[in-house]
Amino acid sequence: MIHGLLDRPPWLVLGALLGLVVLAAFALLNERVGVVGGFADVVERVTGRRAALGWKAWFVFGVVGGGLAFRLLAGEATVRHGYGWLTRELAGPAVALVLVGAGVAIGYGAKKAGGCTSGNGLGGCASGSAASLTATGTFMATAIAVSFAIEALT
């Protein structure tokens, strides 16, 4: 176990490292990182819509592996108190239902917008794509507004 992994590094350090991952994807593959595209690759593969997985699916498998590696090295998970406000306010089955619904919104919305927090927010904004900047501004503003509404109601 490595002590200190359960404390967040300075934001400047972590931000720079995440930026380097975005750059490394260009330096190695000339591609923009994106997670929802990897999920979509898997969905298309599973439903017989594509013959082989694209690189983003492998990227997502790596993200899963990175989470596992972190947990093994840190000794515990970084989600320690249930699952946020949902498990504090709702009973188990309701949490699962709400999460499925939220997932549908995330999957559908991100595909329609051409990317999620990583694809549009990191990769797209770094590329200077006006579409990505618009999408990122929109989902951040929406998420802030909805979070304040949830806070007011709970």
Place this chain on the structure above:
Amino acid sequence: MTRVRVASVLLGAGFGFLLSWGQFIDPDRIRDMLLLRDGYMWLMFATAVAVAFTGLRLMRRGRVRSLLTGQPVTWTTARPERRHVVGAAIFGVGWAVSDVCPGPVAAQIGQGIAWSLPLLAGIGLGVLIHLREQEAPAERTTGRRAERHAPGTALPASNPD
């Protein structure tokens, strides 16, 4: 092809590790971010974009070629359309309700967080609904698939997002 896969997995592993280390995968952290109580996430995100934005332009100016494809580092940009706003707003609602987005949900699976499973199922369903919508006859004429090249030689192109 194998090299592209290995590189993709390693890039993802770095990404998942960093998301975990920054506690980006903890719903309470995202909630604090979205309620504007925690500047850390915003500053980290802005730093990541700034580093990548600057690095990309340096790579282009230096005519750097990507290691596995041999192509000069390039990228495409898109003009905002209605779907970017509508899709992002729908995404934003799901993000705020769950306080988790697609990268963190994948890292949560790796960390063994059981609540990530219903969320993952929902994301898969949402992707499928979008896919079906794209495949509907009325939408076919506006299809925008496969606009980019495949990385490497043998792997098929991934989804654009």
